[in-house]
Amino acid sequence: MRLPPPDHALSPLTGYTRAHWEAAADALLAAVTPYATEDHALYHLPGDHESWSGRLSDGLEGYARTFLLAAFRRDETALERYADGLAAGVSGVWPRIEDRGQPLVEAASIALALRLTRPLLWDRLDDAVRRRAADWLGDALTAQPWPCNWELFPVTVGGFLESVGHAPEASRAAIDRGLERIEAWYVGDGWYSDGPGRAFDYYNGWAMHLYPVLHAWLAKDQDLLSLYGDRLEAHLASYARLFGGDGAPLRQGRSLTYRFATAAPLWLGALTGRTPLPPGETRRLASGALKHFLERGAVDPHGLLTLGWHGPDPSVLQGYSGPASPYWASKGFLGLLLPPDHEVWTAREEPGPTEREDAATPLTAPNWLLQSTRSDGLVRLHNHGSEDARYDPHYTRLAYSTLTAPSPSYDNSVILDGDPTRTGIEPLGVGDGWAASRHTAGGGARVTSVVLVRGASEVRIHRVTGAPPGTPVRVTGWPTENAELLPALGLDDSLTGHITDDTMLFVALARLTVDPATRSEPLDKTASVRRPTPNEIDVHWQDGPAWRVTLSRDTVEVTPLVD
Structure with a gap:
């Protein structure tokens, strides 16, 4: 992956700036493009670890997770490809969203990407495509999720569909139901269990906080943003201490192949103004995580994210891990929603807690x-x-x-x-x-x-x-x-x-x-x-x-x- 020269004046600890994040996003998007089907509805990435959902679902996963990256990057050329893929996908290519099925997960990424890029993509689609897309996504409103962070996927889909006026009552019901269910898993100090019991890991940041806070922020719902923003702020106070001086996150919990998705809650705090961290520390921690993995084999010679931690590593995989699963790492690029003149990009890097x-x-x-x-x-x-x-x-x-x-x-x-x-x-x-x-x-x-x-x-x-x-x-x-x-x-x-x-x-x-x-x-x-x-x-x-x-x-x- 070709990145700009390091800028040690602005970023003395990592050398990374917004230009490095943009270049990394562009490279990841360019690398997956050859693996799209002719209609761009599916991305069949290479690999010998097919998920338990099968090849069709894995292809949808490739589309949805890289679409999320394109949405954060706001690359209109890339978004045109994803618009074509959306039109084809909802015309009979994609599997239906059913109870506890993997398409429910991917529907959330698609809905969030559409919500973030509405003027660039959704508003330019033909009415017929919009109707088919809304109907396909609409199955997520009543699909039964697994009792964990999956409860937030109907919330995310409902937030988008409500914003475009599709099935407003069902959309609102899905939002309220999912947000109510996660309340039982909030244990205080900014921490959720990922479902009943005591499963604590990175799903706190890249799911349990990400989806409710983004929904509240996009909906401009100040009451929800106050509630979930307070929790995010409390979480980040301790979350910042989970990164080593070399940028490495702790190797604990499941789905670790998402790698620098660990940066998502850091950017989320800056995006919504709900963070206890100085802007230079936010960027240092996020850039440190990205740099840690890019320099240690997370991307193969073809520019694709591998199934693993540094390089390929089956020990961090689950049965649901397929060739495109690592692209939930796209969430780590959430910071690109912040404009170039935002202080999180212009402030000089500051050391993280472990370095102090x-x-x-x-x-x-x-x-x-x-x-x-x-x-x-x-x-x-x-x-x-x-x-x-x-x-x-x-x-x-x-x-x-x-x-x-x-x-x-x-x-x-x-x-x-x-x-x-x-x-x-x-x-x-x-x-x-x-x-x-x-x-x-x-x-x-x-x-x-x-x-x-x-x-x-x-x-x-x-x-x-x-x-x-x-x-x-x-x-x-x-x-x-x-x-x-x-x-x-x-x-x-x-x-x-x-x-x-x-x-x-x-x-x-x-x-x-x-x-x-x-x-x-x-x-x-x-x-x-x-x-x-x-x-x-x-x-x-x-x-x-x-x-x-x-x-x-x-x-x-x-x-x-x-x-």
Whole structure:
């Protein structure tokens, strides 16, 4: 991909400006054009990972997701192709929108693109094409979505159809129904669960906030914009801390092949004026994410986004992932809706939180602890509250980072008698440099886990109950040579211990860093650990405070320890 020369005067950290975003968008659009059918209604991108929806649906996905990119870019030449494709698609080429079918997802992208470009595309179409398109989209108003972010797809379609006067009552009903349903999943501090339960991931930003806020903004509904804007602003205050100093987002959650779609909520805050972030920091974080992936193989030699994270990587795919799925990354180009003279484009880049300070940031709603270190630019997420309904290594591990990927050998886990299962995660609180949770493991045993952090160091504490005496307990750490894991209490040098009548506490020291200066300090010197009573652990940080951790069957207390 050919990009302009870096501009380190305006963007000293990434070198990226609006011109780089425009060039990247143009290159991505140009690369997919040869794969369109003659009528431009379908984009059959190459790849050997066909989604469970089939080739026709995958072709629609290619159209819809790249159309969204063209809408953000507002390229009239490209939009003409998509207008032709729309006319053909709604004349019998596209599959119908049915209950819980993939076309419902793609209808939302098409509707949003049409709403954003109405004077350039929709208003220029023949009346007959508009009627057929509205009728095709109209099935989304009553189609049953999956109970998750899918509830917002009828909202998005309804918002467009209401704006053009099509089926206003049904459109309004779809909008109200979807917005009402997501209320049950809002848990505070700007965080939604992606459906019932506690599935926290990037869908918060690129779906749960994106669609309601954009709908309210486009509809000029100030009451809705106040409600959803407040939530977005609260979310961005912590969201900004999920990016490493190298621009990498945390590798956690599903659908990670959408990559720099992680920039979408950052731009959304600037677009609607609902962000706590300075404009230079917004652009730095967004450009950092785009640059991170473009420089690490996200685009193949043909200019196409691959199915993966950096390059092709099946470990981040789901059954619904097809060749065009990565083009939900188009959402990351939302910032192109902002005019070139907007301050988010003209302000000088400012460092993100990870570049400014070491921090241990508790996020109460998802029960996460974010541990970041300025010296190496790494962010580590200690997961004590997120779990998907289906087993997924991108949800169930105790920790994730901007450097590592979950391993098949069960990194960051507690393994009881060879069983690494972690289900039924219950949050037990987060605080100043600590987080705690409880889960079920090993055939019904209960594990209470606590992590305390300072700098790059971690103290990991596990209390096991309900396991038979003699059960082996092994703890694992970060899956990289840049990590350390040392036994502290109850574990031997292989990080394995055994349940006895009076020994159920297991403690290890961990560290993940690529900073040579940090690694030169012995890990076992950064903290000392002792066990004054069977259910208490005292942690003394070498260069900081001391804490007492009290673990009971149902609670965890972390209190300052005064000598």
